[in-house]
Amino acid sequence: EAEVAQSPRYKITEKSQAVAFWCDPISGHATLYWYRQILGQGPELLVQFQDESVVDDSQLPKDRFSAERLKGVDSTLKIQPAELGDSAMYLCASSLAVGGMGIQYFGAGTRLSVL
Amino acid sequence: QKEVEQNSGPLSVPEGAIASLNCTYSDRGSQSFFWYRQYSGKSPELIMFIYSNGDKEDGRFTAQLNKASQYVSLLIRDSQPSDSATYLCAVIGGSNYQLIWGAGTKLIIKP
Numbered sequence: 601e602a603e604v605a606q607s608p609r610y611k612i613t614e615k616s617q618a619v620a621f622w623c624d625p626i627s628g629h630a631t632l633y634w635y636r637q638i639l640g641q642g643p644e645l646l647v648q649f650q651d652e653s654v655v656d657d658s659q660l661p662k663d664r665f666s667a668e669r670l671k672g673v674d675s676t677l678k679i680q681p682a683e684l685g686d687s688a689m690y691l692c693a694s695s696l697a698v699g700g701m702g703i704q705y706f707g708a709g710t711r712l713s714v715l
Numbered sequence: 716q717k718e719v720e721q722n723s724g725p726l727s728v729p730e731g732a733i734a735s736l737n738c739t740y741s742d743r744g745s746q747s748f749f750w751y752r753q754y755s756g757k758s759p760e761l762i763m764f765i766y767s768n769g770d771k772e773d774g775r776f777t778a779q780l781n782k783a784s785q786y787v788s789l790l791i792r793d794s795q796p797s798d799s800a801t802y803l804c805a806v807i808g809g810s811n812y813q814l815i816w817g818a819g820t821k822l823i824i825k826p
Contacts, residue, residue, distance in 0.1 A: 640723075642803055642816030643759070656813065691758055703749070704814060706758040 602626040604707035606692050612713045618680035621710045624673070625694030631655075633704060634667055634677050635691040643691055649675060682714045719806050721817035730826050734791040738804030738817055741785070745808030748780055748787045753801045753819065762802070763789065794824045 605624040613619050625632050630651055635643035646665065648656040651672035660667065664683070669675040679686055690710045695702040718741045728734040736750075747766055751759035763778040765771045765787065771778045777790040787806075791798055801819040808815070 640818065642719075642805075642818050644816075645813065648813075689758075703761060703764060705761065709758040711756070 604694050606707035610711045613682050614715050616681040619682050621677045621690050623675045623692030629694035629696050631695040632675050633693040637689045684714050687714045719815050719817040721804050721820045724821040725823050727823045728794050734794045736789040736802050736820050739786045740806045742808040745806045747807040749805040750789045751803040796824045799824045
């Protein structure tokens, strides 16, 4: 069964360091999402890609976060510098449908701890 | 601000009973409705989706949608301890088709 691949599964870093997360969506899925989930809350959308283009990054803290999907396939989310408040689960999801109407399938996530 | 509201729980249900999870949404133009299950420390997993008013059944799970009252519910029949998890309601609506998430209801099935 096709899956969304994410790495690493866990990341521990010190504040002010740089971290990067990688996501490979299900083959053929044009839409890719990065979410942040804090314990006890629902996922919060950080950025949405349609192929290689950013559709929505209104909730992305652009002073420290960046995301790219250069060839419209896999994607990288970077945080520089990391802050204590960035500790959370970072989830990647993909969808076959264009325009955000489709079912989203999630990867296993990356648990980030900033010390 | 478009919102999706869920009771945070925990909701405790005896094994074998019916668990009923509810979700209300504020955007009357919402079109698609999803229930995801999330085990502790894991990522969300799709359980059900529903687009039309009424009931949709899949095994032990039934999703119910009432657009007039702006609520969607999930029923789990013959609840099992393995159903213990947080259930997230998510709704697509509005002009940008963004998925709006509730905070989730924690369900505990007691043996």
